[in-house]
Amino acid sequence: MAQVISGKEIAKQLKSELAEQVAVFIQNNASVPRLAAVLVGEDPASDVYVRNKRKACEAVGMESDLHRLPAETTQDELLTLVAKLNKDDAVHGILIQLPLPPQIDSDRVLRAVNPAKDVDAFHPENVGLLVQGQPRFLPCTPHGVLQMLKRSGIETEGQHAVVLGRSHIVGRPLSIMLSQPPYNATVTLCHSRTKDLAEVTKQADILIAAIGKPKFVTADMVKPGAAVIDVGTNRTDEGLVGDADYAAVSEVAGAISPVPGGVGPMTITMLLFNTLEAARGLET
Numbered sequence: 001m002a003q004v005i006s007g008k009e010i011a012k013q014l015k016s017e018l019a020e021q022v023a024v025f026i027q028n029n030a031s032v033p034r035l036a037a038v039l040v041g042e043d044p045a046s047d048v049y050v051r052n053k054r055k056a057c058e059a060v061g062m063e064s065d066l067h068r069l070p071a072e073t074t075q076d077e078l079l080t081l082v083a084k085l086n087k088d089d090a091v092h093g094i095l096i097q098l099p100l101p102p103q104i105d106s107d108r109v110l111r112a113v114n115p116a117k118d119v120d121a122f123h124p125e126n127v128g129l130l131v132q133g134q135p136r137f138l139p140c141t142p143h144g145v146l147q148m149l150k151r152s153g154i155e156t157e158g159q160h161a162v163v164l165g166r167s168h169i170v171g172r173p174l175s176i177m178l179s180q181p182p183y184n185a186t187v188t189l190c191h192s193r194t195k196d197l198a199e200v201t202k203q204a205d206i207l208i209a210a211i212g213k214p215k216f217v218t219a220d221m222v223k224p225g226a227a228v229i230d231v232g233t234n235r236t237d238e239g240l241v242g243d244a245d246y247a248a249v250s251e252v253a254g255a256i257s258p259v260p261g262g263v264g265p266m267t268i269t270m271l272l273f274n275t276l277e278a279a280r281g282l283e284t
Ligand SMILES: Nc1nc(=O)c2c([nH]1)NC[C@@H]1CN(c3ccc(C(=O)N[C@@H](CCC(=O)O)C(=O)O)cc3)C=[N+]21
Pocket: 045, 046, 048, 049, 052, 095, 096, 097, 098, 099, 120, 140, 141, 233, 240, 259, 260, 261, 262, 263, 264, 265, 267, 268
């Protein structure tokens, strides 16, 4: 049976480290790190994220505000709010929850966020810095995945990492980060158009599933002993399901992360980490 990589446990450990650093920051500065999250419209998946974010901020001693806007919010209204948050010295981190409704040009809004407050690392300036190996902020979900590997003692250097999914939020940045120091993996980025997908995934020492299809990764796609990190958060009738068929894959893999209790709690923890980093950058 595979070793279980508990994101929940690793996140707990990271949050206790973070709480100490937040306390030191508050002592040395006249302010408390503050995250402003913007949620436009209703989205059940986003609701969980918002709730867990708030709880996590409280747990480490940070402040958080939620700006909830109606689904019919216009682009100008959203840009006005972003401008206000950019200017507000009490706000250190800004997160625009995705997806945004269709009348809004997401790229335009993400470009409007002050890059120094861009704790998701979605602004083109921060993406560019990351690609050049000089990151200002590390994107939360990819950073969470890398911390899970590191803190589970899984070697990445020289290993073949196969990333399944090329999204701008997870797969693409993660594939870049895995190829860079200190990770130094050999990376293959697969997606929906990849030919003979199972032949490629079977070569992975480390397999990252981030395609957003419930139970897409089956046991026959995994090399015996491989480490599998499941980024999927698919809401189905059976509840929250990952991108891997957990029961079957854990018979073959050497290590696997569950859903829930895997990457999700790590994403939130890395967001808090970035908010403290943003506060440090803005207050000194
Ligand atoms: N700008 C932006 N950045 C994001 O990072 C972002 C976003 N928008 N929009 C929505 C998605 C979704 N997402 C989740 C993060 C954590 C959990 C999470 O904590 N899940 C727990 C609990 C799940 C549950 O209890 O239902 C778990 O997997 O154990 C879920 C979902 C971040 N996203």
